[in-house]
Amino acid sequence: MSNFQFGVNLGFATKRWPEPEAWTALVRETLDLRLVQFTFDLLDPWWPEADRRLLAQKTRRAAEAAGVTIHSAFVGLASYTYNGLLHPEPAGHRAGLEWWRRAVETAAELGATAVGGPLGGMSVRSFQNEERDRLYPRLLEDVCSISEWAAAAGLQELLIEPTPLVREIPHQVDDSLQLxxxxxxxxxxxxxxxxxxxxxxxxxxxxADASLDPWLEALGEHIGVFHLQNTDFQSDSHWGWPDPRGCFDVAAFAQTLRRHRLTDRPIFLEVFYPFELADAALLENITQSVEHCRRLLG
Known part of the structure; x- marks a missing residue:
């Protein structure tokens, strides 16, 4: 038997179940899960500090009461739309760094042990003008600062997500290793x-021959968590199961993790849905997706 730790990213709850008592009930009673990755789409670090702390404390109490563990707090769709730490303008960069400072505080207030997400994206102009050499040293300083804030707040990990965009850092195995x-x-x-x-x-x-093996061979010991989604390999799909467009094999993924001896890392199902999708349809799909993944993970 594997010892996979399986949970769900709360992106599916965005705009629909922002009340902590609502999403914790869904996680425990409908999905029968005890582990979640919180999304900042449910509680924005930019919100006024007093209100943010009030909501974070309420969320923490609700999770504890329901027996749900908030593993980490993560960049959501809203914050990912910005350039973040790679914003070309100094003022934009300062705002991006301040967002991370507040994100660290919010993660700690939620009772999470880690905070993370993609770091940022270069503008088209920055990328075309080959400004990576200018922006990269600043990014390193930023990550060090964020790690210091995280340590001071009592967090145990800073989680960085590579993305499949050449204007983002990191986006491939080599620059992940370099970072x-x-x-x-x-x-x-x-x-x-x-x-x-x-x-x-x-x-x-x-x-066309893209595989998880190069990532796991090079970065395996440095991988903190996995995000699981259904995809056609032609888009960053984040579909669930069943979906006729998707062809990701969860059972093969589980075998790959066993082969690389990485079964002890948490796995979070991360599915995003159109806001116009009926609530009942979403609940049916997220429930089936969780059951599908849980069964095939073993």
Missing amino acids: LADLKDKTATPVRYVLDVGHALYRPLYG
Whole structure:
């Protein structure tokens, strides 16, 4: 038997079940799960501090009462739309760094042990003008600062998610390794990666023979969690099961993790739905998706 830790990213609850008592009930009673990754789409670190703390405390109490563990707090769809730490304008960059400071505080207030997400994206102009060499040292300083804030707040990990976009850092195995090397012995908390299967297997960037093996062989010991989604390998789909468009094999994924001896890393189902989708249809799909993944993970 495997010892997979399986949970769900709360992205599915965005705009529908923001009340902590509502999503905790869904997680425990409908999905029969005890582990979640919180999304900042449910509680934005930018909100006024007093209100943010009030809502975070309420969320923490609701999770504890329901027996739900908030493993980590993660960048959501809203914050991912910004350039973040790679914003080309100094003022935009300062705002991105301040967002992370507040995100660390919010994660700690929620009772999470880790905070994370993609770091940011270069603008088209920055990328075309080959400004990576200018922006990268600043990014390293930022990650070190965030790790110091995380350690001071009592968090145990900073989770960075590689994305399949060449304007983002990191976006491939080589620059993921380089980032780790450049941060070695410089961070106050461990930096680990979030490996999203839909990102790592994105064929338009990584080729028709894209595989998880290069990622796991190079970064295995540095992977903190996995994101699981159904995909056609041609888009960052984040579909559930069943979906006629998707062809991701969860059983094969489980076998791959066993082969690489990575069964002890948490796996979070991360599915996003159109806001116009009927609530009942979403609940049916997220429930079936959880059951599908749980069964095939073993």
